[in-house]
Amino acid sequence: MSSEILTKALSIKDYLTQVRRHLHQHPELGMKEYETTAFIHKELTAMGIEVVPIKADTGVLGIIQGEKPGPATVTALRADIDALPILEKTGLPYASKNEGVMHACGHEGHTTILLGVAKLLNSMRDKFSGTIKLIFQPGEETLLGAKSMVAAGVLENPPVDTIVALHAWPQIEVGTIGVWPGPYMASADKFTFKVFGGGGHGAYPHRSRDPLLAATYAVQAVNTIISREVDAADKVAISVCTIHGGTAFNIIPEEVVFTGTVRCHDNTVRNSIKEKMERIVGGVVAAFGCGYELDYEYGIPPVVNHPEVIKLVSQAADQALGENHVIQLDRPVMGSEDFSCFLEKVPYGAFFRLGVKAKGAEEMRVHNDHFDFDDDALPVGVAVLTQFVLNKNQS
Numbered sequence: 001m002s003s004e005i006l007t008k009a010l011s012i013k014d015y016l017t018q019v020r021r022h023l024h025q026h027p028e029l030g031m032k033e034y035e036t037t038a039f040i041h042k043e044l045t046a047m048g049i050e051v052v053p054i055k056a057d058t059g060v061l062g063i064i065q066g067e068k069p070g071p072a073t074v075t076a077l078r079a080d081i082d083a084l085p086i087l088e089k090t091g092l093p094y095a096s097k098n099e100g101v102m103h104a105c106g107h108e109g110h111t112t113i114l115l116g117v118a119k120l121l122n123s124m125r126d127k128f129s130g131t132i133k134l135i136f137q138p139g140e141e142t143l144l145g146a147k148s149m150v151a152a153g154v155l156e157n158p159p160v161d162t163i164v165a166l167h168a169w170p171q172i173e174v175g176t177i178g179v180w181p182g183p184y185m186a187s188a189d190k191f192t193f194k195v196f197g198g199g200g201h202g203a204y205p206h207r208s209r210d211p212l213l214a215a216t217y218a219v220q221a222v223n224t225i226i227s228r229e230v231d232a233a234d235k236v237a238i239s240v241c242t243i244h245g246g247t248a249f250n251i252i253p254e255e256v257v258f259t260g261t262v263r264c265h266d267n268t269v270r271n272s273i274k275e276k277m278e279r280i281v282g283g284v285v286a287a288f289g290c291g292y293e294l295d296y297e298y299g300i301p302p303v304v305n306h307p308e309v310i311k312l313v314s315q316a317a318d319q320a321l322g323e324n325h326v327i328q329l330d331r332p333v334m335g336s337e338d339f340s341c342f343l344e345k346v347p348y349g350a351f352f353r354l355g356v357k358a359k360g361a362e363e364m365r366v367h368n369d370h371f372d373f374d375d376d377a378l379p380v381g382v383a384v385l386t387q388f389v390l391n392k393n394q395s
């Protein structure tokens with residue numbers, strides 16, 4: 001037997017499916033979601049929902065005011081709206097019409113779900129108090145979009161108390177959600193080392209300082225940071241992912257550049273890595289008579305789920321979907337999500353997973369050219385988020 005909210009969500013399934021497929025067919029890359037932005041704007045306006053003008057080229061902020069007397073709680077829900085540079089190979093009738101661009105991470109499903117939540121909540125204004133902010137965020141995949149929305153002031157005026165987002169997860173079945181309290185996804189920072197020596201002829205290495213040899217030792221030394229500099233109980237990933245240098249087989253180059261990424265679940269550990277890297281790489285390249293420059297860019301912080309909000313999300317799912325539809329995820333992940341930029345400002349928030357694996361079907365992979373978001377998951381996401389808001393904006 002389905003709950004009142006799930007029944008309502010199921011009653012708009014045709015609308016949801018149609019919207020999701022339309023968005024799937026018209027994907028746009030991060031920070032260039034112009035048509036998607038216009039589409040969301042049009043849909044919200046057609047529902048009679050206020051769209052707040054913001055200083056951002058793409059992305060939308062919708063606002064719904066509750067009409068029930070009660071506390072002025074401000075709850076925000078976030079959906080990401082961008083697609084990926086992937087050539088779609090699903091062969092679906094609603095496959096991408098924008099060649100080389102594809103919704104392969106389910107963001108069109110997230111956008112659709114938030115529009116569905118908007119539709120339901122807008123028809124139930126008398127059932128909740130306070131304010132609901134609907135944040136349609138651009139450029140999640142580029143890790144630039146959340147920052148742009150925060151800078152545009154979407155968390156202010158009125159200030160957001162609680163923020164929640166969901167993301168498709170092909171490892172769990174449609175009809176379920178997955179949760180993890182505490183640190184769940186990693187920060188994402190980037191480092192660029194320039195190692196320089198003094199180039200020369202390959203036949204006379206003793207007359208030059210070889211940055212290439214120094215860089216190869218430095219790359220190995222970077223890989224010792226996790227095993228010798230970080231508590232084994234901390235979750236950290238450090239990977240050198242590019243190395244470039246040299247122009248010919250017989251010339252020792254002037255400089256070699258290598259870049260990589262640092263992923264952490266804890267900000268204290270995260271803030272300690274740059275110093276360690278500089279000391280180790282600096283020492284190693286100095287041994288070869290070489291110098292270095294380090295450009296260390298702090299990207300986005302870790303996603304840290306507030307345990308209380310995870311509990312509220314789980315309760316909402318129990319009410320909306322029935323018991324036993326909430327799965328405790330088996331582990332946190334080292335991937336990143338710029339929803340963390342919102343959580344940094346509003347720590348009372350949570351990011352949870354929405355099952356999109358069809359029963360008995362093989363598991364699909366996100367960021368894959370065959371990925372498709374299961375339409376059956378749409379009303380499930382709508383029901384959980386709507387129930388969450390109805391509960392939150394009562395007390």
Ligand SMILES: [Zn+2]
Nearest residue numbers: 105141366367
């Ligand atoms: Zn993605």
Ligand SMILES: [Zn+2]
Nearest residue numbers: 105107140167
């Ligand atoms: Zn994604």
